[in-house]
Amino acid sequence: MTAREKETFVGNLLKIELEEKKDTINISWSGKSVDREPGKFITPILVNAIRRSSGLNKKIILDFRKLDYMNSSSITPVIKILERAKRGRTQIGVVYKKSLKWQDLSFSALEIFKTKDGRVEIKGL
Amino acid sequence: MERSLKVLVEPAWDEIEKARNTSSDFLNAHGLSNDAVHALTMVVSELIENSVKYGKFAAPESKVVVTIDIEESMISVEVVNPVDETAYKHLKNLDRTIQWIRGHQDPFEAYIERLREVSKRPLDDKESGLGLVRISYEGRSILDFFLGENDLLSVSAISHY
Numbered sequence: 001m002t003a004r005e006k007e008t009f010v011g012n013l014l015k016i017e018l019e020e021k022k023d024t025i026n027i028s029w030s031g032k033s034v035d036r037e038p039g040k041f042i043t044p045i046l047v048n049a050i051r052r053s054s055g056l057n058k059k060i061i062l063d064f065r066k067l068d069y070m071n072s073s074s075i076t077p078v079i080k081i082l083e084r085a086k087r088g089r090t091q092i093g094v095v096y097k098k099s100l101k102w103q104d105l106s107f108s109a110l111e112i113f114k115t116k117d118g119r120v121e122i123k124g125l
Numbered sequence: 126m127e128r129s130l131k132v133l134v135e136p137a138w139d140e141i142e143k144a145r146n147t148s149s150d151f152l153n154a155h156g157l158s159n160d161a162v163h164a165l166t167m168v169v170s171e172l173i174e175n176s177v178k179y180g181k182f183a184a185p186e187s188k189v190v191v192t193i194d195i196e197e198s199m200i201s202v203e204v205v206n207p208v209d210e211t212a213y214k215h216l217k218n219l220d221r222t223i224q225w226i227r228g229h230q231d232p233f234e235a236y237i238e239r240l241r242e243v244s245k246r247p248l249d250d251k252e253s254g255l256g257l258v259r260i261s262y263e264g265r266s267i268l269d270f271f272l273g274e275n276d277l278l279s280v281s282a283i284s285h286y
Contacts (some may be wrong), residue, residue: 003199008133013142031197032142034141034145034170035138036174036178037140037251039248039249039251041248043248043274047248048279063269069145069167069170071165071170071171071174071253071256072171072253072255072256073174073253073255073256073258075240075253075255075259076243076246076253076254076255077248078250079240079243080243080244080245082244083244093154099158099181100160101164102160102163102164102167102263105262105263106263109233109236109240109262110239110240111239112237113244
């Protein structure tokens with residue numbers, strides 16, 4: 001992928017769009033994540049993005065604002081990535097829509113992965 | 126308007142989305158807020174997912190039976206599926222998890238504890254382990270289960286909206 005290029009991944013009802021910008025790699029989620037084993041689709045996308053971000057020193061932004069629903073199995077790959085980012089050097093931000101109650105409940109709980117230096121951030125907008 | 130909805134779901138993963146939509150339409154029709162509809166649909170969905178994963182549907186006519194009852198001050202969701210002796214390990218886990226959630230004053234604490242634990246598992250670990258505690262926390266529901274006659278497992282979630 002060249003700089004500022006956009007890549008789209010579709011797995012069943014879930015769409016993940018990855019866009020590389022000057023300082024960030026934006027990963028936008030939309031639709032519904034309802035697969036039985038969503039990690040098979042989600043994890044490689046996130047792992048590859050982390051590899052690329054570390055090489056380029058860019059921050060990853062996981063933007064869930066357009067996501068309509070995710071089953072609990074879809075939360076798992078996200079929190080595993082956040083836990084590893086917390087322990088490593090990856091810069092990663094989670095953005096969610098605070099006005100949606102389910103997003104607020106689901107994603108505000110991820111504040112346990114925040115780091116004091118702001119390297120891992122969780123933001124409700 | 127009917128205060129109760131019964132849905133028979135084929136024990137196949139792709140059928141869950143249809144049941145979610147049917148449940149969501151039913152709850153919307155009763156004037157519940159979008160937030161409540163979303164939370165309860167999540168509850169229905171997580172319970173059916175468990176049914177499809179752990180149920181034993183040997184007979185071709187076997188189905189997951191979902192019932193939603195809207196009462197004066199509470200809403201109950203019940204999901205019933207057949208099991209056999211191979212599911213007993215799952216039943217033990219179910220019992221342990223429900224007791225563990227009840228042992229927390231606030232389901233949020235249980236949810237956070239489970240998030241921490243699951244996040245440390247290997248990336249390729251397939252178990253989520255978040256479904257029931259999410260029902261309790263995000264779905265604001267009290268969980269219970271019993272194994273009835275003919276090895277029918279009933280899991281229920283009761284909430285006040």
